[in-house]
Amino acid sequence: MGQTAAVSAFLWITAVSLAAWVWLLLCQGFFWRTDVRLPSRREPAAWPSVCVVVPARDEAAVLPASLPSLLAQDYPGRAEVFLVDDGSTDGTGELARELSRRHGGLPLTVGSPGEPPAGWTGKLWAVRHGIALARAREPEFLLLTDADIAHTPDSLRELVAAAGTGGFDVVSQMARLRVDSLWERLVVPAFVYFFAQLYPFRRIGRAGARTAAAAGGCVLLRAAMAERARLPDAIRHAVIDDVALARAVKGAGGRVWLGLADKVDSVRPYPRLHDLWRMVSRSAYAQLRHSPPLLVGTVAGLVLVYLVPPAALVAGVAAGGPATAVLGTLAWAVMTGTYVPMLRYYRQPLWLAPLLPFTAFLYLLMTVDSAVQHYRGRGAAWKGRTYARPGAVTDEA
Known part of the structure; x- marks a missing residue:
């Protein structure tokens, strides 16, 4: 019985x-569909200025594969890169300067914010410092991208065109992560699958939808919206800062788009299960x-x-x-x-x-x-x- x-x-x-x-x-x-890519876009008559902010802490191992791709952006408007060396001990800042001298391309400024005060995560403190440096250039857009992210030469151009055409305050792409080792093949695609299950991409981009998320490796953000939403100060303690940023933007009345990337890739390896x-x-x-x-x-x-x-x-x-x-x-x-x-x-x-x-x-x-x-x-x-x-x-x- x-x-x-x-x-x-x-x-x-x-x-x-x-x-x-x-x-x-x-x-x-x-959520299971993977056809949410950059929305339809047209090139603007005048390209807005963009400042790229790259927080970096002990990233000397990946910078040679990522930073040159940012410096080589084929962008018709004014653009420059601000790399913020967040207390690195492996020579990240000096390596960035050397890569800039070697490869040329967009102007590079390397800054250092010092240790974050209580209540701030290191990454967001670095982002705050980078935005403060960029503000003097009065950019219309900020591209927040991680130090392990490589972009094809037209990545920035397409992000800006998509934001302008769709009227988005945030255009974010989930970088294609590395899948070389056996454990990466088992775990990485599932990571993105689970994320999309929690935050369906189609809902995020829909006007009036409450679902909000972004992918921190590649976030194009309108500078005016950053001011209005008090970013990054309003989310300074957020460990999952990309989702917090998207929620802050939607809370301030902004529009967010998130999708999968075709031209943005992470070069960071995770060869072992432990990683x-x-x-x-x-x-x-x-x-x-x-x-x-x-x-x-x-x-x-x-x-x-x-x-x-x-x-x-x-x-x-x-x-x-x-x-x-x-x-x-x-x-x-x-x-x-x-x-x-x-x-x-x-x-x-x-x-x-x-x-x-x-x-x-x-x-x-x-x-x-x-x-x-x-x-x-x-x-x-x-x-x-x-x-x-x-x-x-x-x-x-």
Whole structure:
């Protein structure tokens, strides 16, 4: 009797998992589609001025592959680059100057803001310093881009044209991350897939939609909107600064567009599982606003949506429960099908698609580890700095 009740309960759980996948497939902004690229655009009669702000901390290993691509931008208007050396110990600032002397191109200014005060993350303190340096040039746009991001020569031109044509205050592209090692192939496409599931790109760009997000590696921002939204001061303690920036812009009445990139790539390698684990776990609990109930709900959701389908298939076959096996197979099939477009975008073999439950389990463990590290006082740690939760710092005006 007890075994029958357990089988019946698992059948219902599997049915709920399948229903969740049908809802995700049809009602979550078609998050699984990868055709959200730069919107239609036309070149302006007069190109606005742009200042590129690059926060950099110990980035000497990646700068030779990224900074020359910024200096080589084929932009018809006035543009220059401000690299902010955030207390590097590996010669990042001097290397940037040497690359500028060697490659030429757009003018480069290297600045250093000193250590961030309490309540600021290092990256946003560096961005603030870079924007302050750029303000003297009175640019119409600011391109905030990370030190590991490489751009094709027409990247800036197309970003500005898209912002002007669509009337957007933010145009952001999620850079194509590196997928060379086995672990990168398993984890990286899923990272973007999960992000799009949380923040469906189509909803973000829709006028009046509340969903807001950006990809911090490539954010074109109107300078006037930065002033109106008090950026980056208004989000100075945000660990997930790109989403916070987009919310601040929408909160100030601005329009945001986010999509996948064709001409913007990350050159930072994550060859080992340990490297990817750190990338995810350093901010996963911050994404949940350091809330234990949200953590429990997230873990339960990951189990229900990603782990139940394969478990139902195995349990149904082993226990002679054909209904459970069929429902689990259907849910797993929908999951696999929604992951295929992302694998194609990353030019990865499609046999990786059925392995998404395994990757989701890794993300579950990373999320739990992020919470554990937070309560041990090591949460949100990055490049030698550990950041407190926002409520633990003094909120200065």
